[in-house]
Amino acid sequence: MSTVQDVSTAPVVAAVPKKAMALGPLASLIILALLIVTPLFVKNFIIFQMTMWLIYAIAVLALNILTGASGQFSLGQSAFYALGAYTSAILMEHVGVNYALTLPVAGLVCFIAGFLFGLPALRLSGVYLALATFALAVAMPQLLKLGVFEHWTGGVQGLVVTKPDAPEILASLGLKVSQDMWLYFFTLLVAIVIYIFSVNLLRSRSGRAMMAIRDNEIAASAMGVDVSLYKTLAFGVSAGITGVAGGLGAIAVQFVAPDGYTIQLAIALFLGMVVGGVGWLPGSLAGAAFIVFVPNIAEHVSKGLSGAVFGVILIIIIFLLPNGARQLAYGAQSLIGKLRKN
């Protein structure tokens, strides 16, 4: 009994001061510059990988808002990712909507779905909430296969999506931009907008309310915070952002199928959040890099034991850096500070 109570009363996530949730301006600019310049010098394939990296970073960021800021767990992010991907794909292929316009729709659909799912989830907390969202992730691939929706979803066969070309205006300016390059910069733009939105959200009144709930629900409600509203809101916002990431993912991969959005994806996103540092938004980029690139490294080491190698790398990281990339960044910061003093 006591363990159960421990779980439900202790704060699930260590408090992160709100100032520490974002990077300083200088570091942000350096990273942004790198993200803009690098694709100009690498092959299309690497640009594609970087696009996937950014897309997963957006999805990890969304989970970070939910877990890091409002203290709620979710293993069901893959369901919202799938919903966003299918929304974009169906709008593009069946309705003929421009790809860029499908993203806000995907975000909105997922926001509503997340908000509605957040309502019953209110009664659950900690590990129980994680289990409820887990159920959602497990159910989603099968829901997508349902015969009722098959006309729209393509059933088990999935839907093939046409990749957008760079706008013609760039070509008329004499710039040759490949599809991959264009999609990368488009994704980067979306990612920056979402990042700025998220940072501002967490600095706002709503963000403070969410963090108050995370730190102590009873105290927060005594202070006049509408606990249920902000908890569901966090769920909705997180789901909405994940949906946008899903939509981008569908455009980049050019294909959606139920098998692409299994519980594996939800776990990968969760992993990305932990490796990046729970509650530290820039860590999403590091976490996403982990889930995109480390499996490839593991495969390079040993094909037959790639899973085991991946596991070993993960254990080492969790041992050395229990707070993920955030710890690394802070370490580097204090080191630079010391060097400056000397």
Add this chain to the structure above:
Amino acid sequence: MNCRNFLRTAALSSAAFAFLAFSTSANAQKKYDTGASDTEIKIGNIIPYSGPASAYGIIGKMEEAYFKMINDQGGINGRKINFVSYDDAYSPAKAVEQTRKLVESDEVLFVFGPLGTPSNTAIMKYLNAKKIPQLFVATGATKFGEYKTSPWTMGWQPAYQSEGRIFAQYAITEKPNGKIAVFYQNDDLGKDMLKGFKDGLGDKASMIVAEDSYEVSEPTIDSHIVKLKASGADIFISISTPKFAAQAIKKVAEIGWKPMFFQSNVGSSVGAVMRPAGIENSQGVLSLAYAKDALDPQWDNDEGMKKYLDFLAKYAPFANKAESSALYGYGQAQTVVQVLKQAGDDLTRANIMKQAASLKDFTTDTLLPGVKINTSATDFYPIEQLRMMRFTGEKWDVFGPPIDSKLGG
């Protein structure tokens, strides 16, 4: 150079020129696309070494071992095969990433044997747009053989629809007034084969009196079987994968139902299906096959099977001979080697595709006697022949001639 010498040189060189021009294509000028050179042919592959379908990873390992054997024997026309195989974890997103890596970073000549319907669908558009062969995909989905819409994509194993059609033909001839109950897995495999079955029945589709599907996540399928029996059907077709195939065979016997029982090829393994279902329950079950079963004693003295087992001992000690996927990888690799032999020194992507589409009566060590691989410019379904078999005693008895489904042109 004086005049006479000049004339002689001219005569000689024109003779040589004429000789070259009329000689066979093997001596023609060497032509290469990215990924091929005088010393090497680079082949790319994606397969799930990890994730939910990692059991199929053995196919990739077998292919790698087969190419190692070919290289040890001196390669193909003096060129060694460099086989680059990546893990896609059965995820379409990962499949796209790895395929692009193969094409853009490793610069392979073509992609061979990518596995699974979702992964292949995800990369089909990309490879066709880039005009890179997507050769011998490891799935039976019928869409990977439509030469008009995807001229750079070719299947290998019999399309699921072929199998459905042949079952239908057999049912019509044997029991023209039968009542059919269909049981299928609710995924691309089940639906594709069901379509072939209905196409095969044609205007006799009214023979089907009941249809029921199951999800791979269901722990037991017993209730489906009971329901289907209640329809009064006397022909039962089970389009199912091993675990469910075994359950179905067992349940049908348990409830005392004795229909003409068709089992799809994917669920016909003796070790994984028939034995667990109970040998006595499995008697008389019908199925289709195109490849030999390494466990079946009737092939003990078979030339091809001997070669296969020698290969296993020497190059692939990691593989279990009970695994049909291992045999599959061997057969696929043997087919692609034939394509490369035919291509000679013209190792362009267009010629690879052209040679893959001109296989004539080719057979591998692992195909059943009489089953031949034939392709043409309008037929992108390499293995289209299957043979009926009946489970008798402890093994499958093949009977009747190879049946052609005539799916392709």
